[in-house]
Amino acid sequence: MSIEAATATNRFGMGAGAGDIERAGRDPRGWLLGQLEPRRTLSAEFKGLPSSTEIRAAHWHRYGEASPTLNRRLEALQAKGDAAAVEAASKDVQRMLGGYVMWATQVAHTEFAARTRHALGTDRPFEERLVRFWSNHLVVPTAKVPATILVGAYEREVIRPHAAGKFRDMLTASAKHAAMLTFLDNDTSIGPNSPFGRERKMGLNENLGREILELHTMGVDGGYTQADVIALATGLTGWSTAPAILRANTVYASALLLPQRAPDGPYAFAFYPDWHEPGPVKMLGKTYADEGVRQAETMLADLAKHPATARFLAQKFARHFVSDDPSESLVKRLADVYLAHDTSIGAMARALVESREAWTPEKRKLKQPEDFVISALRGVGAEVAALPPYPAYRFDTYRPPPGARLPSGDRVASAGGMAGGMAGGMAGGMATRDPAMADAAGEPRRRRRTATGGTTALVPSELYEELGKMGQKPFGAPGPQGWYDRVSDWSGAASLVKRIEWSAELAQSRANDLPEGPRMLDAMLGGSATAELRRAVERAATREQALTLILASAEFQRR
Amino acid sequence: MVTRRSIVQGMVAGGTLLTLAPGFAVAMTGGERRFVFIFLRGAMDGLSAVPAYGEPRFKALRGELADGSPGEGTPFDALKLDGLFALNPDLPTLHKLYGAGELTVVHAACHGYRDRSHFDAQDAFDRGTVDKSFRDGWLNRALAYLPPRKEGDLAMAIGPTPPLSMRGDVAIASWVPAEGEGLDPDTIVRLAELYRPDADLGPNFEKGFKAEAMGRAMADGGKDELTSAQARGFIKQARAAAGFLRDPAGPRVVTIDFGNWDSHASQNVRFMPGQQSAGGYQGRFAELYIALDRGIAALKEGLGPEWANTAVMVITEFGRTVRINGNRGTDHGTGGAGFLLGGAVAGGRIIADWPGLGEGKLFEDRDLLTTTDLRALCKGVLREHLSIADGALETIFPDSRAVKPLEGLIRRRA
Numbered sequence: 018m019s020i021e022a023a024t025a026t027n028r029f030g031m032g033a034g035a036g037d038i039e040r041a042g043r044d045p046r047g048w049l050l051g052q053l054e055p056r057r058t059l060s061a062e063f064k065g066l067p068s069s070t071e072i073r074a075a076h077w078h079r080y081g082e083a084s085p086t087l088n089r090r091l092e093a094l095q096a097k098g099d100a101a102a103v104e105a106a107s108k109d110v111q112r113m114l115g116g117y118v119m120w121a122t123q124v125a126h127t128e129f130a131a132r133t134r135h136a137l138g139t140d141r142p143f144e145e146r147l148v149r150f151w152s153n154h155l156v157v158p159t160a161k162v163p164a165t166i167l168v169g170a171y172e173r174e175v176i177r178p179h180a181a182g183k184f185r186d187m188l189t190a191s192a193k194h195a196a197m198l199t200f201l202d203n204d205t206s207i208g209p210n211s212p213f214g215r216e217r218k219m220g221l222n223e224n225l226g227r228e229i230l231e232l233h234t235m236g237v238d239g240g241y242t243q244a245d246v247i248a249l250a251t252g253l254t255g256w257s258t259a260p261a262i263l264r265a266n267t268v269y270a271s272a273l274l275l276p277q278r279a280p281d282g283p284y285a286f287a288f289y290p291d292w293h294e295p296g297p298v299k300m301l302g303k304t305y306a307d308e309g310v311r312q313a314e315t316m317l318a319d320l321a322k323h324p325a326t327a328r329f330l331a332q333k334f335a336r337h338f339v340s341d342d343p344s345e346s347l348v349k350r351l352a353d354v355y356l357a358h359d360t361s362i363g364a365m366a367r368a369l370v371e372s373r374e375a376w377t378p379e380k381r382k383l384k385q386p387e388d389f390v391i392s393a394l395r396g397v398g399a400e401v402a403a404l405p406p407y408p409a410y411r412f413d414t415y416r417p418p419p420g421a422r423l424p425s426g427d428r429v430a431s432a433g434g435m436a437g438g439m440a441g442g443m444a445g446g447m448a449t450r451d452p453a454m455a456d457a458a459g460e461p462r463r464r465r466r467t468a469t470g471g472t473t474a475l476v477p478s479e480l481y482e483e484l485g486k487m488g489q490k491p492f493g494a495p496g497p498q499g500w501y502d503r504v505s506d507w508s509g510a511a512s513l514v515k516r517i518e519w520s521a522e523l524a525q526s527r528a529n530d531l532p533e534g535p536r537m538l539d540a541m542l543g544g545s546a547t548a549e550l551r552r553a554v555e556r557a558a559t560r561e562q563a564l565t566l567i568l569a570s571a572e573f574q575r576r
Numbered sequence: 577m578v579t580r581r582s583i584v585q586g587m588v589a590g591g592t593l594l595t596l597a598p599g600f601a602v603a604m605t606g607g608e609r610r611f612v613f614i615f616l617r618g619a620m621d622g623l624s625a626v627p628a629y630g631e632p633r634f635k636a637l638r639g640e641l642a643d644g645s646p647g648e649g650t651p652f653d654a655l656k657l658d659g660l661f662a663l664n665p666d667l668p669t670l671h672k673l674y675g676a677g678e679l680t681v682v683h684a685a686c687h688g689y690r691d692r693s694h695f696d697a698q699d700a701f702d703r704g705t706v707d708k709s710f711r712d713g714w715l716n717r718a719l720a721y722l723p724p725r726k727e728g729d730l731a732m733a734i735g736p737t738p739p740l741s742m743r744g745d746v747a748i749a750s751w752v753p754a755e756g757e758g759l760d761p762d763t764i765v766r767l768a769e770l771y772r773p774d775a776d777l778g779p780n781f782e783k784g785f786k787a788e789a790m791g792r793a794m795a796d797g798g799k800d801e802l803t804s805a806q807a808r809g810f811i812k813q814a815r816a817a818a819g820f821l822r823d824p825a826g827p828r829v830v831t832i833d834f835g836n837w838d839s840h841a842s843q844n845v846r847f848m849p850g851q852q853s854a855g856g857y858q859g860r861f862a863e864l865y866i867a868l869d870r871g872i873a874a875l876k877e878g879l880g881p882e883w884a885n886t887a888v889m890v891i892t893e894f895g896r897t898v899r900i901n902g903n904r905g906t907d908h909g910t911g912g913a914g915f916l917l918g919g920a921v922a923g924g925r926i927i928a929d930w931p932g933l934g935e936g937k938l939f940e941d942r943d944l945l946t947t948t949d950l951r952a953l954c955k956g957v958l959r960e961h962l963s964i965a966d967g968a969l970e971t972i973f974p975d976s977r978a979v980k981p982l983e984g985l986i987r988r989r990a
Contacts, residue, residue, distance in 0.1 A: 160836065202840045205903050220902040224840050227692070227908070237696045238708075243940070383776070486752065488737050495835060496618070498695045501737075508776045509737040510784030511752040517767065517781075521759045553770055558762065565763050571774040571781075 020378050021045045023543035027576040028338060028382070029370070030142035032392020038543040049370045052141040053181045053363050062135040065406040066128065069170035069195055073284035075410035076163045077260065079117045083412040087113055113412040120410040121166050123417060125159060127404040128169025129491045130477035134401050136391045147180040147366060148172070149388075150337050151187065153499040154330075155233055157196040159492045167196035168492040181363035184330065184355070185321035188233060192225070192317060193286040195258045201225035201497065204261050208254040208294025221294070226250030228497045234320040236329030241301060248300040249320075252313035255293030259285060321360045327352035333502070334365060339374055340381035341503045347374045378545065380575035383504045386487035389516055390480065393568045396541040397527055402474040473526070483519055488512040513574075520568035524561045534563030541567060607989070609885050609920065609961055610821045611829045612875065613715060615739060616868070616892040617698060618837035622912030623898060623944065625667070625865070626681055626926075630660035631933045639900040641844055657681070661926055666865035669873040670915065677924035679917040680985065684928050685948040686894050688976070692908035694838065697893035702740035704951070705974045712744030714954065717972045719746040719829065721964045729783065732820055732827035734813045742831050747779055749827060751787040751816070807867035810834045814871035818878025821886070829962075834871075837864060837892060841903035872917065884919035887961045887986060891915075891950055897942050898933060911944035916953065920961060922987045927953075949979045956982035 022042035026033040029049050030041075041048040091106040136145050152172050159165045175194050179187035191197050198204040206222035207214045214220060226249035230241045288310040297306050303319065305312050320326055331351035335343035350372065351365050358364035369375050384392060394401070408415065481491055488509070494500050524531075531537065534554040538546050550572050557563035567573055624641055628634055635642040654662035655671040661681065663671050673679035689700035700706045704714025719731050729749040733742045738750050759767075764785060771781040813832050820826040839861050868890070876883050895912025911931070917923060931937050931945035939945040951973050958964040958972065959981050970977060 202903060202905075205841075207902055222840065222902050223907055231693050232695075237691075237693050243692070488735075488752075496694065496838070504776050505743055506737055508780055509733070509735075510750045510780040510787060511735070512737055513777060513780050514784035515752070517784075518759060521763065549773075550770060553766055557766070562763055562766070565759070566766060566770065569763075569767055570770050571777045572770075574777065575774075 019045070020544040021376060023545035024376055024378070025049055026142070027392070027542070027545065028375070028380070029146060031136050031139070031145055031388065032142075032395045033541050033543065034395040034398055035540050037395075038540065042543075046370055049143045050367060052143040053366055055181065056141070060135045060139070062131045062138070062403075063173055066131060066169065066173070067406065067409070069167050069174055070284040071409065072124070072166050072170055073163070073195055073258070075120070076166060077284065078409075078411060079113070080163070081260065083113050084110075087412075109412075116412055116415045116417070117410060119417040120407070120415055123407045124166045124169065125492060126478045126481055127407045129481050130401055130404045132169065132172070132491075133391065133394075133477065133480070134403060137394055137399075137401065143366075144180060146338075146388075147362070148176055150334065151180055151362070152176045153494065154333065155187065155191040155197070156494045156497060156499040157194075157200045158494040158496065158499075159490075160494075160496070161200055164196045164200035167194075167199075171196035179362075181366060182361070183321075184326075184360040184362050185318055187362075188229075188321050189314060189317050191233070192229065192253070192313075193256065195284070195286065197225070198256060198258055198286070201228055203250075203253055204257040206250065206254050206256075207292045208251065210296075211254065211294055212291040213289070214254075214292065214294070221247070221250055221254060223247060223250040226253055229317070229320065232498055234329070235323060235325040236332075239323070239325035239329060245300050248298040248305075249313070249316055251294045251298045252300070252305060252316050255289045255291075256310070256313065257287050257289055257292065259287035261287075261289075322356065324352070324356065327355045327360075330362070331355060331365065334362075334369065337502055338369060338382070341505075344374055347372055380545070380572070381504075382576050383507045383574055384576055385500060385502075385507055386484055386489040386512065386516060387491060389574060390484060390487075390519070392541075392573070393520060393523060394475070396537070396568065396573075397523065397531075397564065399523065399527070400474040401477055401480060404477055483515075487515040487519070516574065517569040521565045524564040524568065527564065528559075528561040531560040531564055534560060534567070537564055538567055542572060545572070547572060607885055608828055609887070609963075610879070610882060610918075611957070611961060612817060612821070612886065612888040612918075613741065613829070613831045614868075614871075614888060614890045615698070615701075615741070615831070615833050616837050616864075616890065617694070617833055617835040618839075618892075619694060619697075619894050619896055619908060620837045620864075620892040620912065621839055621843065621906050622683065622685075622892075622895040622914075624839075624843065624861075624906075625664050626657070626683055626913040627654055627662050627664070628660055628683075628930075628933065629654065629662050630658075633933045633935075637898050637900075637933060640904060641900050641906070657926060660930070664865050666862055667869045669869045669876075670917065673872075673876075673917050674924055678919060678921055679915060680921055680923040681926040682914045682916065682928065682948055682950070682953055682982075683926060684911040684931055684944055684946060685914055685950050685953070686911050686946040687950040688979075689894070690910065690946075692894065692910070694893060694908070699740055701891070701893055701950070704741075704954075704972060705976075707974060710974070713739070713741035714972050715741040715829065715831065716744030716746050716748070718958055718962070718964060718968075719744075719748070721968045721972075722828075722962060728786075728825055729827055731829035731831075732787070732817075734817055734830060734832045739831055739833050747783070749783050749787045750780075751820070806834070806836050807863045810867045811871045811874055815874040815878055818875045822879055822882050832871075834864075834868065837861075839896065839905050840901065840907060841905040843905045876919075879919075886918040887916060887920045887957060888918045889914070889916050889953065889957055891953075895944050898938055898944055899942065909943035910939050911946040914950060914953065916957065916985060920986055922984055927982060948982075949976075951976050951979045952982045953985075955979065956985045960984075960986035 019042050022038045022045050023033065025041040025045035025048055026037050030037070087106065087110050091103065091110060094102045094106050136142070139145050155176070157164050157168050157171050159168055171194055175187065175190045179190065195204070201224045202222040203225035206225070207219040209215070209220040223246055227246045229249060230239070230246055231237045235241055290309055293309060295307055297304050298312070299305070300316055301323070305316055328348065331348045332343070335347050335351060339347065351368055354368040355361065355365045484491055485493065488507070489500065534557050535551065538551060538554050550567070550570055553566050554563045557566055623638065627642065629642070654665050655668065656662045657674060661683070663674070670679055674681070687701050689697045689706050691697070702713045703710045704717065715731070722730055724730070729747055731742060731746070732749040732751060733739060734751055738748060742748050768781060771778045810832070817830045817832060821828070821830060843861050872888065875888065879886055891914040892912055894908065894910055896906035896909040898909070901907050927948065929947035931947050933944070937945060955969045955973060958969060959966065964972070969981065973979070
């Protein structure tokens with residue numbers, strides 16, 4: 018059995034399922050390079066999911082309409098001193114708040130289910146790895162409202178179309194996406210000398226400008242200064258969304274709603290000329306004339322093709338696929354190819370596949386938990402249940418799906434609880450950890466699996482939680498730097514134990530339906546398995562134990 | 577159903593490699609010192625944690641973030657420390673510790689790193705140097721100077737992945753709250769064989785299964801009305817940390833990472849109208865302070881008599897801008913605040929060579945000027961609390977000769 022076929026599926030792919038190693042085996046490099054050719058059709062798993070503008074309409078409904086209206090009503094009733102009416106109105110406020118939190122959770126779970134099902138079913142796993150790499154590079158994590166609800170749409174709209182395309186295009190699309198603009202606060206960054214800035218005495222927020230330089234393009238050692246950060250942030254003033262919500266005051270209820278203009282349609286990117294700081298800016302020694310939105314577009318294009326950016330991206334890319342400390346020659350080659358092909362990350366991926374260093378039999382990288390879980394699920398042919406596309410959020414009609422879980426792990430007791438108003442207020446009152454309540458919703462507390470055509474599928478919300486315990490909550494990177502990517506970042510004992518225990522649970526859940534150990538080993542690791550692991554699998558007491566040994570082994574954790 | 581506990585006992589009885597408590601040898605002498613390092617990641621706003629309300633320009637510069645000035649009866653009415661400084665109103669436990677002489681505030685402080693990148697600053701602090709050629713952390717290097725143990729790890733990182741400060745040559749334990757049924761012991765033994773040759777994963781495999789067995793007993797899932805999982809998680813981790821530290825055979829150095837402090841916008845959002853009666857807090861940043869405060873309370877309570885031997889250092893990567901930004905938040909700055917607290921601490925004071933907030937006093941006209949290098953705090957703690965010799969401090973913090981350890985941080989032992 019060819020080691021290279023196993024390497025192609027594991028190091029560059031999402032792990033091998035039945036027949037994958039044979040398919041890759043005829044021409045492992047060709048199999049990978051073929052996946053860099055653009056395919057214009059959208060994966061079936063993403064059909065029906067709302068676009069970011071549709072999702073933002075719900076956000077607007079929550080913050081721009083429902084919340085101010087309800088709060089104004091509440092304040093008026095409080096002023097009148099009508100206790101009963103105040104109580105009823107308070108319940109509405111709580112229902113609006115809690116329903117939104119639950120809806121946001123539903124969004125995250127549905128997007129996670131779609132993305133995972135795509136990764137399990139795709140015949141282009143290398144392309145999927147590229148998507149996930151770049152998604153982590155220009156990351157928008159679930160850390161912050163309102164970006165939380167957009168992370169899935171962001172990946173579908175910004176990352177997927179460009180995963181093997183031009184970095185310049187991806188960078189610009191990212192900086193213009195509502196998810197990134199709101200995550201890094203540029204949606205309300207206003208030139209202090211712009212007409213609007215003068216009138217409202219509002220100013221610059223340098224967050225996005227800084228992170229573009231530090232994390233998206235040149236890297237922290239790329240040679241830029243604080244003045245360059247300010248310059249880019251200044252160029253980016255007026256890059257916002259339509260409408261923008263200024264989270265301005267001590268309470269959201271009195272958030273100042275900025276003018277509703279939508280040059281590119283409602284809820285999309287908007288450039289507001291009267292927020293834009295007038296005048297030229299100087300970044301990295303070059304002066305950029307004030308041409309409105311063109312000013313920062315030109316700056317981003319220049320940053321994308323800066324040699325420091327090429328180096329930074331090449332280093333990170335090689336580190337992800339090859340080893341924590343890739344050779345200088347590999348990094349240089351990738352950077353050169355990137356620059357020679359007009360910031361093509363597809364060309365960089367091709368150069369990686371064609372390099373010798375990427376094919377060493379020694380497995381120097383460790384799978385991150387989400388990749389590990391997907392490779393295990395592919396390995397055993399497991400399915401993750403599909404979730405229906407989530408509805409739009411309207412506070413007065415939204416009903417969370419029974420058994421839905423909050424990001425905190427708390428579970429919704431039942432949909433009926435929503436309609437009846439919520440005791441306790443806030444998220445804590447809407448969900449329960451109380452076992453009796455959970456049972457009332459018909460939920461056994463552990464390992465519920467739904468039946469799909471004879472075999473069983475995993476429940477997305479549970480898998481989502483398991484990944485959190487392994488240290489990698491889906492879409493939940495610790496910050497704008499994304500997930501760290503060295504072996505030592507993922508080899509910690511606690512995360513390792515979780516991955517091993519999960520492997521055993523997966524094996525247990527499939528115990529009745531397993532081929533012989535060596536056959537499973539061949540399908541998943543092929544010629545790359547060591548003699549020691551093969552012997553252990555042959556000697557396993559049961560097929561279930563053999564599967565646990567394979568999935569939990571250090572060899573399977575690595576790639 | 578086999579429980580985790582019975583599996584572990586079975587393993588020990590079976591004479592496998594996974595021996596358990598009381599496996600940690602008592603390597604240090606009685607009254608052992610405990611050290612907890614809490615890193616608030618994301619840059620806590622030092623001037624909102626410890627507002628310098630007595631500064632004439634404080635209100636003007638901070639706008640509505642200055643609502644915490646004492647004596648005005650606002651919801652943000654802060655807890656007074658002295659005529660210049662107060663504590664954030666959501667830090668009552670810390671205020672009590674200050675009054676009891678068990679908390680020291682360090683202000684206008686930062687470490688050697690002077691740019692404003694979170695990630696670089698965190699790494700620089702964790703490495704103990706801005707020199708990126710160092711791959712290990714300052715605390716791990718410090719562990720090498722503590723009396724070694726025959727068995728069990730001297731230090732433990734709480735959380736799924738150890739922070740850079742704890743990475744290095746000295747092996748450490750790590751732990752996160754456990755759930756589930758776990759593996760059968762036979763599979764653990766077989767897997768252990770397979771893991772042994774892997775230099776990165778092998779040692780962690782063994783450690784992980786040991787710690788899990790111990791930790792299971794210690795993390796008691798307290799209920800909390802805080803809405804953010806991170807805030808609740810910190811309290812839970814602090815409680816478990818106390819359990820590990822109190823164990824005669826447990827670790828003596830523990831790190832806890834507490835993230836999400838990056839307050840670019842809406843920093844003072846605190847209560848929802850109509851929510852006060854329900855006891856619900858809304859607002860990420862208020863929750864973080866509340867969780868920090870309750871976590872410290874849980875740590876003190878859980879440590880019991882060992883609190884007297886404990887020092888807890890709470891720091892963040894840098895402070896934030898003095899002025900409020902366009903979004904009622906603060907951007908990345910330089911000088912900030914930190915805490916040293918615990919029964920072993922000679923507290924009740926504020927260590928600050930206070931630069932002031934007057935015209936021309938701000939660093940680059942935006943940040944609180946750094947006048948205390950946090951490495952001086954770390955060095956002082958290592959020297960006085962963990963009895964690490966002066967010479968070693970230069971190895972732990974390379975190129976830091978000019979940074980003299982702070983003195984008088986820790987109570988003299990009777």
